[in-house]
Amino acid sequence: MMLELENLTVAYGALTIVDGISFTLPDGEWLMIAGPNGAGKSTIIGAISQNVKYTGSVRLDGEDAARMKPAKLARKLGVLTQNHWVSYSFSVEEVVRLGRYSHSRGLFGGAGNGDNDAVERALELTGMTALRSQSVLTLSGGELQRAFLAQLIAQDPELMLLDEPTNHLDLVYQKQTFSLVRDWIAQTGRSVVSVVHDLSLARAFGTRTLLLEHGHAVEYGETKKVLSRENLRRVYSLDVVEYMRGMFEQWNDSTLDV
């Protein structure tokens, strides 16, 4: 599915958060939206998912997303946010099964074979099968994030939107989540848009990158080209490459090889 943004602008009163962003994202790509705090990264995700008011247009396969019914929009795109606050003790499976809402038919929305298969596959892919009957209130932060990722996989959208999906997660979950999303892209041929703070992850996994500064696009294109030394120095007011290499040096310690 082709995602097209044209002159996307988000403003709260006189304050412009995102200013005239335009790009086209074809299938099979992983777009990283990078930039410093307040650059408008999550706001773009909010606008694409129709949760934030905007001007300009968001088109999915040429169709205006703003005019789509909620269920159709959910079949086109799914969102994974960084924080999940749950109040009731739904089981993991019940939460994952909600992902099938937009695919259900009829007044009572009974589960078909397709729904059951999608739920099983999502639980398996995310390694949540063993926890399927467990209350979501008892899960760790990483497990909860995986449960909602399983819901998103069960939803089977044509485009995944991930808003800092591994924020607050430890390294193991971070690696697992990113590898899982990369596998999903490889298996389905679909695309992902994610907001990331970690530029190393953006370089490692992103095929395309949109670099933002104060709501403006600095550059959009192939990740390695966009995350150039010059662009990063301009946006972060810091020699990011030098800084990253310095951090890496901390691990070049011979005592660690014992």
Added chain:
Amino acid sequence: MKMAAVRQREGFGAGWYAIFAAVTLSAALICVCLGSVRVPIGDTVQIVWRAICGEEQSNTYSAIILRVRIPRVICTALIGAMLSVSGAAMQGLLKNPLADGSTLGVSSGASLGAVAALAFGIVVPGVSFAGVTALSMISAFLSLIVILALAYKLDYSLATNTIILIGVIFSMFVSSIISLVVTFAGDRVRQIMFWTMGSLSGKGYTEVLVLAGAFVALGAVILLHARELNAFAVGEENARGVGVNVRRVKLIIMVSVSAMIGICVSVSGTIGFVGLVTPHMTRMFTGPNHRKLLPASMFAGAVFLLLADLVSRTVLSPLELPAGVVTSFIGSIVFVLIFWRTRRGG
């Protein structure tokens, strides 16, 4: 421990509903038998059976059972079921275990209409309670419109916290207007005060028909939205993400709940804690899945209010306490226990 609890409630099925139905019917039967005059259970069953078969009966017991107790018991059960399912729906919709019609401000709005009708003697000829019902429902709907309009102005997405905050402010505002109305009520003050405490006495078959019609129509609307309520109970953002038409479902549930509460308040006055406490108790058996929780809450609410009404008319017999006093007394204690247990992670 919690995993075991989840597995246990996964087995909540037809057998449990049969038990709930049996308990509700038993409670109803006990309530029909007991009161200031005790009618033996055998005689009660015989009187009801003869009435069903269309036989004429003219003894005292049959008059008490058929003209006083049965309509009262049916009304009580229906009001309990509607208040309870309304509470369960609001708690799911707003993802807030403390939400119900009173938190939304609809109960207060309904009360204002009913109090105005009582204070100024507004009646519809032929149907004794129609004036109170009509004003109560109109007032509940108007309250809802005011609350939603304010919430919409402040927050386009109709976020739950905004609605609850406005509901609380609105309730406080309405209670001051009710006090003002009562000041001008003259000799009707006593009747209004008794009504505001919640009374289930003196109900007839007209009230039964009105309540049953509302229960079937509005209850069906709420039950058909069980899946959407599950999505809301996980989170409004999540509900929108999986494809729920958030604004439409919110409006449907809120209008259904306010209509149910408006009708209940007009018939029985304000009966607190049923919508808040019974869904909590029911959730312990069914879990939070609204497909099970909503129908089970109906049974639980009916039983809770039937027993509360039984206590209200027998504990100081022949004097009768307002049912709202009993539900608030029992409900507040149960609520504190539930809250304490939850905080301890039980």
